[in-house]
Each structure stands twice: as C-alpha cells, then as structure tokens.
Amino acid sequence: MTRATSYSDLFRLLQPDYDPLHIEAYVRLEYATLDHLDMPTLRREAAIAAACVDEVGAAGADTCAVSMGLLSIDG
Numbered sequence: 001m002t003r004a005t006s007y008s009d010l011f012r013l014l015q016p017d018y019d020p021l022h023i024e025a026y027v028r029l030e031y032a033t034l035d036h037l038d039m040p041t042l043r044r045e046a047a048i049a050a051a052c053v054d055e056v057g058a059a060g061a062d063t064c065a066v067s068m069g070l071l072s073i074d075g
Helices: 008-014 020-030 039-067
Strands: none
Touching: 008 020, 008 039, 020 039
C-alpha cells in the first residue's frame, strides 16, 4: 500500500518517469524535513534521487520507501 504525501505531486512533476514516493524516500535520506528547501534544491535533490532509483531499481527503491514509512508491503 502506498500513501500520498504533501510532496507527491511536486515530485511527480519534477521526475514524471518515477514513482514520487521513491523520489521522496531518497531525498529524505538527506533531509529529515523538506519544508525549508527552496525549489532549486528540491530539483537538484530529485535528480539525485532519480539516479539512485536508476541504480537500485524499483525493488531497491521500494525498500528505501518502506524504511522511510512512505510505503508498506502487505503480506
């Protein structure tokens, strides 16, 4: 089960080819809170996060999202 966050739409716009929860999970590895980040920083971090997803694949990104509480694996 996934849960949308207040950042889901933003990350969907910044990285439309990626699951926004995957992008958010990797950004949150660096920043516990995102409210203070300006748009250039969010763009840069979303691009870095996309590269991380490319490196680990969807399953690895799911694991990261689970660890950040953004995704739960039922079953």
